[in-house]
Amino acid sequence: MHRTASLTPPMGWNSWDCYGTTVTEDEILANAAVMSERMLATGWDTVVVDIQWYEPTARAGGYNTDAPLLLDPDGVQMPVEARFPSSAGGRGFGPLADRVHELGLRFGVHLMRGIPRRAVTDPRPVPGTDATTADIALPESHPAARCPWNGDNLGLDFSHPAAQAWLDTQIERIVGWGVDFLKVDDMLFPYHHDAIEALALAITRAEERHGRDVTLSLSPGTDLSVAHVPHLRRHADMWRISDDLWDRWEDIAAQFTRLARWAPHQRAHGWADADMLPLGRIGLRAERGDPRESLLTTAERRTMLSLWNLARSPLFMGGDLPTTDEATLADLTNPDVHAIGAHSTDNGELVRERELIVWGARGTGSHAGSRWAGVFSTADGARTVRVPLTSTGLTSPDLPTPTVITELWSGHRLEIDPADPYATLELALDAHGVALLRAT
Structure with missing residues (x-):
């Protein structure tokens, strides 16, 4: 074929x-x-x-x-x-x-x-x-x-x-x-x-x-x-x-x-x-x-x-x-x-804990250098979740910590302190909702 x-x-x-x-x-x-x-x-x-x-x-x-x-x-x-x-x-x-x-x-x-x-x-x-x-x-x-x-x-x-x-x-x-x-x-x-x-x-x-x-x-x-x-x-x-x-x-x-x-x-x-x-x-x-x-x-x-x-x-x-x-x-x-x-690779589930699921992916081709994460709530009600940045795949020991992360559905930008090894994302998620994040 x-x-x-x-x-x-x-x-x-x-x-x-x-x-x-x-x-x-x-x-x-x-x-x-x-x-x-x-x-x-x-x-x-x-x-x-x-x-x-x-x-x-x-x-x-x-x-x-x-x-x-x-x-x-x-x-x-x-x-x-x-x-x-x-x-x-x-x-x-x-x-x-x-x-x-x-x-x-x-x-x-x-x-x-x-x-x-x-x-x-x-x-x-x-x-x-x-x-x-x-x-x-x-x-x-x-x-x-x-x-x-x-x-x-x-x-x-x-x-x-x-x-x-x-x-x-x-x-x-x-x-x-x-x-x-x-x-x-x-x-x-x-x-x-x-x-x-x-x-x-x-x-x-x-x-x-x-x-x-x-x-x-x-x-x-x-x-x-x-x-x-x-x-x-x-x-x-x-x-x-x-x-x-x-x-x-x-x-x-x-x-x-x-x-x-x-x-x-x-x-x-x-x-x-x-x-x-x-x-x-x-x-x-x-x-x-x-x-x-x-x-x-x-x-x-x-x-x-x-x-x-x-x-x-x-x-x-x-x-x-x-x-x-x-x-x-x-x-x-x-x-x-x-x-x-x-335009992604290394796609997969990174975390599954107590009604919280995190997926990650890395950009290829024209999007090389981009990293994506989806933070999903399977809970039946709205809630705020806190996720360590290191759990999202948006950074790792061989990658620089991003200073700005964008939520793709809303366009909202999250500022990150690259010097903070304990950086945590605080995300307000609707019932069955997602924060779809990109670091470039």
């Missing part, structure tokens, strides 16, 4: 948190327009159509049994014309991808592991082989045949050579529409080594044929082990490390432990993904909850963005950008905050 697009953690927008399975072409373009105008300069550059863009009867809040998926003659999924009118005439996502590219953005789609069940029950020839699509699917009785939460597909039987041939056809056709990003689900729980390797091979072949780079994102990440890091790094660009995350503090709090485990493994071309940011206006036609402004407080939103950046997680906004409030958009496009995710 070329994978030049994942030198830093990928950033973008995904339709799932606000539109579930029902997003339309107009909604994709409206979000792309805001991203291009308001967010691209800060690194946000990818727009992703999530699950079931090929399901004519898709609905909010669940999946239909034996859904009538729209397929081409080879069994490859096609966009539903009623929701994506530019796909008429067999053009697939080509016209929509072109319009997204014209905005300076990358275009992505979601796929499920395996082959559509309807292509198996209604067999058709596998291009370039003597087999049919009925020959290459795992039998229903096989434990890897079924996704536990979506019945659209059956797993491919990679002991049959035509299985790779069909997967090559599927991925080549989709990448040929101008797709730059593939989010592929039902890959990691359980961990499907064979499906991951076959998918990576198909993407490499499609990249070579079309002369483009495709970012591969794998989901979901329930109980994903760091034992898989070498295999993941060889075959994917990013991988989820949790189940779906929503706008609940308990979901954010649970990511501290996961990200502490994964942060030492973050580097170019291989990013542990803490999941989408359920911020702004979400739940319009989504899987969970009614239309709402994100239930996360301002403090929790900033804690989330601080932690995701300090841990170098990919960042994918889940809220509807045209109707998202200005304060959230301002936080999403804070260049000082996003410099951490893009």
Whole structure:
């Protein structure tokens, strides 16, 4: 895989948190327009159509049994014309991808592991082989045949050579529409080594044929082990490390432990993904909850963005950008905050004590010489914390003590006496809040 697009953690927008399975072409373009105008300069550059863009009867809040998926003659999924009118005439996502590219953005789609069940029950020839699509699917009785939460597909039987041939056809056709990003689900729980390797091979072949780079994102990440890091790094660009995350503090709090485990493994071309940011206006036609402004407080939103950046997680906004409030958009496009995710190393958890967590990172490249720390309170009420400067990673025996430290969300400057070996930071933190600090 070329994978030049994942030198830093990928950033973008995904339709799932606000539109579930029902997003339309107009909604994709409206979000792309805001991203291009308001967010691209800060690194946000990818727009992703999530699950079931090929399901004519898709609905909010669940999946239909034996859904009538729209397929081409080879069994490859096609966009539903009623929701994506530019796909008429067999053009697939080509016209929509072109319009997204014209905005300076990358275009992505979601796929499920395996082959559509309807292509198996209604067999058709596998291009370039003597087999049919009925020959290459795992039998229903096989434990890897079924996704536990979506019945659209059956797993491919990679002991049959035509299985790779069909997967090559599927991925080549989709990448040929101008797709730059593939989010592929039902890959990691359980961990499907064979499906991951076959998918990576198909993407490499499609990249070579079309002369483009495709970012591969794998989901979901329930109980994903760091034992898989070498295999993941060889075959994917990013991988989820949790189940779906929503706008609940308990979901954010649970990511501290996961990200502490994964942060030492973050580097170019291989990013542990803490999941989408359920911020702004979400739940319009989504899987969970009614239309709402994100239930996360301002403090929790900033804690989330601080932690995701300090841990170098990919960042994918889940809220509807045209109707998202200005304060959230301002936080999403804070260049000082996003410099951490893009230009840092030695990221990790430094302290965890009595509802206090401290993370640190060191700047690289154009930010060499910068050091960052996030001081997080997991307490349910506002409080003032005192943290020794030496516990933040902002100084050490081989680094000079900074005289000024800046809190990046407020812009407030903290004066430090460089001669005081007992210098302590006194920080007023909201419930579930953070002080995100930079010393330069």
